[in-house]
Amino acid sequence: MPELPEVQTVINGLNNLVLGKEIKELVELRHNTIEWQIPVTNLGKIELITRRGKYIIIQTSKNYKLVIHLRMTGKLIFETNLNKTAVHIRAEIIFTDKTKLIFDDIRTFGKIQIMKSADEVEAFNRLGVEPLSLEFDEKYLGKILTKKTAPVKNILLDQQVIAGLGNIYAAEILYRCKLDPRKPGSKLKAADINKIVKYTKEILKEAIKNNGTTISDYRNVEDKTGEFQNFLKVYGKKNCECGAVISKIKQAGRSTYFCEKCQK
DNA sequence: ATTGCTTCCTGAGCGC
DNA sequence: TGCGCTCAGGAAGCAA
Secondary structure (H helix, E strand, C coil), rough: CHHHHHHHHHHHHHHHHCCCCCEEEEEEECCCCCEEEECCCEEEEEEEEEECCEEEEEEEEEEEEEEEEECCEEEEEEEECCCCCCCCEEEEEECCCCEEEEEECCCCCCCEEEECCCCCCHHHHHHHHHCCCCCCCHHHHHHHCCCCCCCCHHHHCCCCCCCCCHHHHHHHHHHHCCCCCCCCCCCHHHHHHHHHHHHHHHHHHHEEEECCCCCCCCCCCCCCCCHHHHHCCCCCCCCCCCEEEEEEEEEEEEEEEEECCCCC
């Protein structure tokens, strides 16, 4: 489900709705949803909500953090109406003012980790740069891409290279670059690498502005869909704007959509 | 070291 | 209507 723009949209919503609230308790409704790295009875107030790749990090006043990954179908929905029924609730974060944040997840791949603020998240050691940071530039990407023989689409999906891209945005970025997703990284020219950097930043910013992309399950904190699906050019499309039929192939087990006429 | 296949799980959509 | 198959925004864990 959610890639960087969707995760950022969720975080923006959390900043509006739950920042400053005091956590009363965490309820796990399905085993293996919450991973307590240390036992905690009083988490404190929510002080800071940030993002790293596709991870949501919630810092609290008692120096703990909740690290949440939504994976494919995870949703964080702010509920004031306690009677409203959601079908796949895996955990609830209940606040002292009786409101709650519901963690709903159909496919149960999502996780919430609880740990001390100062402790490092092991998975973060394996993450590459933030695509919207200055660190993500032609020099960084060129150095990595030219050494790899894997298809450029697979490299863009690799969280160790760029943290936050997923299947939809990788497809859209390569479409805007007019690059064939099957092209090996080592075959890319300097001009191609410049385009990838430029359009990655551009597309992610546009998607965040439009509250992310909803294909099926993704919702923001207010249970609303995003709007960027209305601007997709290639993912899930039958035809390209040029009139040609969009090809759908498998790469590393994932669907890749691209236009063989426009993307070389 | 790199690449890519399989796996975790549930539900929707399709053909027969 | 219903069964069985394929597919789905992710990424860890393997095997080649």
